[in-house]
Amino acid sequence: MRQQQNIWYNVDWLTVFIILLMMLLGWLNIYSSVFNEEHSSIFDLSQRYGKQLLWIGLSFIIGVIIINIDSKFFVAFSYLIYGFFIALLVIVLFFGKEINGARSWFVIGSFAFQPSEFAKFATALALAKLISSYNFNFSNWNSQLKLLAVVSIPVLLIILQNDVGSALVFMVFLIPLFREGLSGLILFFVLFFVLVFVFSLVIEPLVLLLLLLAFAFVIYLAIKKSWRSIGFGLLVLIGTSLLVWLYTLVFKKVFPGFYYILFRASILSGMAMILLSFYKRKPQLRLISSIFIISVLFSFSVDFAFENILGSHQQDRINNLLGLEYDPLGAGYNVNQSKIAIGSGGFGGKGFLKGTQTKYDFVPEQSTDFIFCTVGEEWGFVGTTVILCLFFFLVVRLILLAEKQRSVFSRFYGYSVASVLFFHVAVNIGMTIGLAPVIGIPLPFFSYGGSSLWFFSILIFVFLRLDANRLDQLH
Amino acid sequence: MDRNTKRKNIIILLFLIVGFIYLIKLFSLQVLNKTYKHSATRNVLREVIDFPSRGLIYDRNGELLVYNQASYDLLITPGETSPFDTTLLCSILEINKHDFIGEVKKAHKYSRFKPSIVVKQLSSEKYALLQEKMYKFPGFYFHTRTLRCYNHNNAAHVLGYVGEVNNSVIQKDNYYKQGDYIGITGLERAYEKELRGEKGVSFFLVDVHNRIKGSYENGRLDTNSVKGKNIHISIDTELQAYGEKLMQNMAGSIVAIEPSTGEILCMVSSPSYNPEQLVGRNRISYFPKLVADTLLPLFNRAVQAQYPPGSTFKMVHALIGLHENIITPYTTFHCAMGYHVGNFSQACHHNRDFRLSGSIAQSCNAYYTNVFRKILDEPKFGGTKNGYEIWRNHVVSFGFSRKVTHELHEELNGFIPTSDYFQNNLFRYSRWRSLPLVSIAIGQGEILTTPIQMANYTAILANRGYYYTPHFIMEIEGDEVDTLYKEKHFTSIDTVHYEKIIEGMEWVMDSEKEGTAADSRIPGIAMCGKTGTAENPHGPEHSTFIAFAPKEKPVIAISVYVENGKWGNLYAAPIASLIVEKYITGDIQKSRKNLEKRMMETNLLYPDKPNYIRYKE
Incomplete structure (x- = not known):
């Protein structure tokens, strides 16, 4: 008791x-x-x-x-x-x-x-x-x-x-x-990755790429300041984009799309950053560049999977959640x-x-x-x-x-x-x-x-x- | 801080961030954003409209012309139907099964729970037939509307018709909603506001299946419908029907006005149509036919046809000449089988001198060519252009070149050219001269007038100088008639001059004076008239005639146009005299029965089929 x-x-x-x-x-x-x-x-x-x-x-x-x-x-x-x-x-x-x-x-x-x-x-x-x-x-x-x-x-x-x-x-x-x-x-x-998943569906690839870049930049700054390597990465990104664009101009070859150019350019620049990190012995840069590359790959594959793998009703649901389609009776x-x-x-x-x-x-x-x-x-x-x-x-x-x-x-x-x-x-x-x-x-x-x-x-x-x-x- | 405390704080922070985001979202959703409130109201509120019955229309003798009858729209609520016998339904309604199935599919697409109209405007007979079988068709029900119904098949153009509003009206006037009825032409349009009444509306709350759950705010916002007002119009139905009968195989118009009030006694436009043809389901089959008809039955010739007035216009010149002291009743002009200046000739068919009255009686072209040129070239006016402007101002004061009624929206202006018009055309590269304008002297050339304007002009002559705005409305039950119709409008001509032309108009009917319309004289009635022939570039001239009677205290002023009737005395004068006689005495005297018969049997519409009579269906 x-x-x-x-x-x-x-x-x-x-x-x-x-x-x-x-x-x-x-x-x-x-x-x-x-x-x-x-x-x-x-x-x-x-x-x-x-x-x-x-x-x-x-x-x-x-x-x-x-x-x-x-x-x-x-x-x-x-x-x-x-x-x-x-x-x-x-x-x-x-x-x-x-x-x-x-x-x-x-x-x-x-x-x-x-x-x-x-x-x-x-x-x-x-x-x-x-x-x-x-x-x-x-x-x-x-x-x-x-x-x-x-x-x-x-x-x-x-x-x-x-x-x-x-x-x-x-x-x-x-x-x-x-x-x-x-x-x-x-x-x-x-x-x-939940955030990247959502953003890949909501935001334009170019904007997302810039966001990821900015994110990587902020994290890198948070760990260690190194303006030069960031500038180097940006140069590689812009340079490769320009090269690919010139290539299409000169050879009149039609690329599958602008986004593929962006995609390749960002992967290439990410890789360049990793190489740089080995050269300069900066492991943090290597980690961040890897995350960046994975994010880009992930985001593009989400887009791809969304368009090609999901059924239309699943697309509807996700679109609807993300506020991409206005369809009050659907x-x-x-x-x-x-x-x-x-x-x-x-x-x-x-x-x-x-x-x-x-x-x-x-x-x-x-x-x-x-x-x-x-x-x-x-x-x-x-x-x-x-x-x-x-x-x-x-x-x-x-x-x-x-x-x-x-x-x-x-x-x-x-x-x-x-x-x-x-x-x-x-x-x-x-x-x-x-x-x-x-x-x-x-x-x-x-x-x-x-x-x-x-x-x-x-x-x-x-x-x-x-x-x-x-x-x-x-x- | 050790690692564990840090992690605890991170977790709490994570939770609170989410909570904070939700609070912001809720604030924007509930407090900042107003659209959801409107959406909610749209969701639950249903308006149920109570349609008032449209006002009735009576004629001047209290005879009911237009009333209402119930018509029934068949509606379907797809969610409430069960499989039904489409063939039976379509055979009762006598409609095409394929079309019907199409409408049902459309209704399904629109909403499962909201009703859609599948068949519009069923007659009460079909409604009664189907009503007995309705138990076989769950999910279908009726919606009652009223349609116009006519006691006589006359005066279709005057009454006009009622139909569904179009989008441009809906956008301008928020009283109207899709599917509402509105007066489209004629008096139905002119007195739409009075005739329609006011719709009532009740607000109900409905659930997601559109089932009514109760009234909104205890009916505080609900309104009752107000019945449309009845109107009485000045048409004399018997006279109108008689006029339509006389003109049944002619194209043209008759407009008769009571000069002492401006009330329009009859307005015939031929060929016409049966007003029933444009009501309800009939319209679907008749409207395209009427539109396609080359004789333009939908065209209200009385107010829309613009013809040269011909010789009936001559008194205007005479009155202006008298007013401006250019002529006196005793001024003489010589007619030498016409008017001749140099190489120019305006033909006529006399070889004698004319004074004013004789010139009207025998319609002398030479006389009026002289008068018209003298007005334009009058030295005191200081130039032909000024003379023309003075002349035009007088003409316009008779109601020409503008709409004379306020009721018929479709009315056209007619045309009296301004001096600028000639300045830019005829006299662009030369100075103003009166000679090129002389066809106006005989009512031809550039000038155009409508039959209603000619009738109003006749009323001015009958009244010796003034008119009341021609109108149909006599009474609006429970409302005032526009005081405008009580106002006298004077012309710019001194009233003393009118009496001087009346004698000539009386002589027109006099065989002793060799009057042009002496054959149409009505024994016992002193009628004053004037014949005219309106040139027509497309075929034979139009026969026209204006008249008023009796000479003293006139009760009727009339203008008649008969298209392709050639001379005024051939058709227009006899018809006018018959209308006048019918109106004044109520009958046609024996000696004139032959004339009446000849008019009714004349077939000007189908000259190749003399025995074919075009009856209104």
């Missing part, structure tokens, strides 16, 4: 309060988005808001159960939990139901459950366990292989379900791994309607239950993936700012709590929770305002659905339990 009291005393009540607040706000918006006069009772279980209230109640029961479990349980059973959900991911491939093109759901009666959600939780536990193990070392091949295996098994299984969106979420484990000592270059390269319909709904909210919003865009179904999936539209339309910029701040407050709070942990396991797990939450919030809100691709992942605590609500509750309550244990041991 005494220990029980202690545990409840040690729980981080601020976090619990924020979660509860967000669930209630989420519920209000679900109520508004499916509201109609005929079913106005909030406990009507035939309506989504009625069910969601039930799911919220159940998630707190789950929370109570988790807090009462000994924290050693999660450490001890993390591989088992991981194995159990991997097994479910395999089973769902054969017995699952296909919803929206992804075979990722178990459907029992009216209840649908998505194991890929819980696989994130299980993977976080397994990774925490692996990292905290005594002989783990980032520079060790064996450790690296294990790490890769733990992440890639669920990712591959989820890709097999045709749910690339959920698989992408696993990228966020790079963040806790980075915190635990993974080379910053990997995180940097992933971010850098592939971009959802995002456009979503932006209309959020944009029409204005500064103060239209008021609770007054949103016309969401009430009259102009926004698709408005109680699940696009719930943020209801927030934007009915509560305006004030509402969206409050929600956004709440989320980022929660994420930062989790990171600060994680930093306080004394075990690597708890810290890694805390970072994982914060990162998964961050990724969901960033992608979900991003897709409603046209800053992220529409990959259909829910907004934590807001989107309708028991499966995702419980997943986030379990994810956070397990961390709260681990955190409570820290204080418990202090006493």
Whole structure:
């Protein structure tokens, strides 16, 4: 009895309060988005808001159960939990139901459950366990292989379900791994190439090339000033361009295009810089030139792949995400309607239950993936700012709590929770305002659905339990 | 800072940067950008237009001329249809199946949830037939509009027709939307604002499937439609129909005006068409035919045809001569089978002296050539050019060379050349002389007038010096008629001179005075007239005649043109006399029945087919 009291005393009540607040706000918006006069009772279980209230109640029961479990349980059973959900991911491939093109759901009666959600939780536990193990070392091949295996098994299984969106979420484990000592270059390269990928599709090749050049220049300056070698590289770039241009003039030979000239010139100049770096013994220049060449190659191959390999509907989606095509009734319909709904909210919003865009179904999936539209339309910029701040407050709070942990396991797990939450919030809100691709992942605590609500509750309550244990041991 | 703290900070910074970018984006989306608010309104608001019924048109005796009947557009909402029997539908509606399927496909392309019109303007008969079978065609429904309907098939040009607005009107006047009706010609156009009423509009909120979810702001912005105003026009339908009958096989026009008010009693333009032909679905088949017809049935000759006035213009010269003290009623000029100066001759057919009245009665060319030249060469005017300008100013005060009505948009100006015109042509390389202009003396040459202008001129003569703007409108129910129509307009000629020419016009009808139109005399009615022959470079001359009656307190002033009718007394004078007699006595006396029969049976349109009669369909 005494220990029980202690545990409840040690729980981080601020976090619990924020979660509860967000669930209630989420519920209000679900109520508004499916509201109609005929079913106005909030406990009507035939309506989504009625069910969601039930799911919220159940998630707190789950929370109570988790807090009462000994924290050693999660450490001890993390591989088992991981194995159990991997097994479910395999089973769902054969017995699952296909919803929206992804075979990722178990459907029992009216209840649908998505194991890929819980696989994130299980993977976080397994990774925490692996990292905290005594002989783990980032520079060790064996450790690296294990790490890769733990992440890639669920990712591959989820890709097999045709749910690339959920698989992408696993990228966020790079963040806790980075915190635990993974080379910053990997995180940097992933971010850098995501940016180059996006820019290759959005920006003209010439502009991109100049950007890359400027970037290389800035980095080089940041490391060491050497105006002469930069000037040399630029000279080679301009010189080769001129030569190729003269060549076409003199021999009247038609080149495939201006961009190929640029492409060759930049590769040649990059190579010249590398040679120069050997000659002058400047390894930083060599590294930067190599990155430059790889970026150029990558960017041109992205263009090529985009034009020649992707199907037209995939091109549409990417184009639409990047704002390259305006086609409100075609592939971009959802995002456009979503932006209309959020944009029409204005500064103060239209008021609770007054949103016309969401009430009259102009926004698709408005109680699940696009719930943020209801927030934007009915509560305006004030509402969206409050929600956004709440989320980022929660994420930062989790990171600060994680930093306080004394075990690597708890810290890694805390970072994982914060990162998964961050990724969901960033992608979900991003897709409603046209800053992220529409990959259909829910907004934590807001989107309708028991499966995702419980997943986030379990994810956070397990961390709260681990955190409570820290204080418990202090006493 | 150790490595771990640094990494923690990097991660937090990364998160916060993303959050900050999102905040900026939300701010621009929700606060700065206004277009999304408009898009949202466009998404949910549907206007439902309540079309008012168009005002009715009555004639001067209260006879209903134009009214409305319901017509039905068939609409389809593709998302609500189920497979249906196209053949049955098309056979009920008597339409081409291929065209129908084309329209349905277009509707599909437009929207699955919004209705599109597939068949326009169905008659109430077809509507009734289809209404019974509508249960077989879910997703189809009707939309009621009104179409014009006519009690008489007369006065098509005066009434004009109603049709869908074109884009240029929509751009200028935001009252009109695509598919709205508007008066296109005639009085339908002139009194469009009064006749159309005001559309009502209700705003509804709709969902993504275009289903109405409720009224917008509790109907605060909704408006009721206002019925169009009825108008009463001055046309005497019986007289109009009689005129059209007389002219049924002639091309030309009749315009009759009540001189004491300026009200137009009848305006016939022949050949004409049945106004029903330009209503609803009929228009699709008739309009191209009417446009292609070489006799130009859509052309309102009464206001659009510009002919030389011929001898009917001679009184204008006489009045100017009298006003400027160049002649008196007793001034005589000699006619030696024409007017001769040097090598120049203007032919005539008398060999005697004429005073004013005789010159009108027998239409002496030599007399008016003398008068016209004397006006132009009058020494006190200081030169022929000045003389011409003074002459022209007098002429224009009779309403020539400009539009005389305000109601018929299609009216043309006619043409009385300005002195500049001659300066730049005839007298470009020589000084002004009156001789080259003498064809104007007999109403030929460069001058052109319209039948409505000639009728107005006749009304001036009947009124002895003034006119009221010729008009049709008598009453707009619930509104005022323009006070302009109550204003007297005087000519620049002193009114005392008018009486001096009336005698001559009376003699025109007098066989004892060898009047040119003595054959058309109406026993018992003192009519004053003047014959004319308008030169026509394309064929036989046009027969023209102007007249008013009775001589004292005239009730009708009339101008008649019969194309290719040669001399005024051949067709134009008899027709004018029949109209006058019909209007004044209500009937045609026995002794003149033959004349009436001859006019009705004359076929000038198809000279090679004397027995063919062109009836209006």
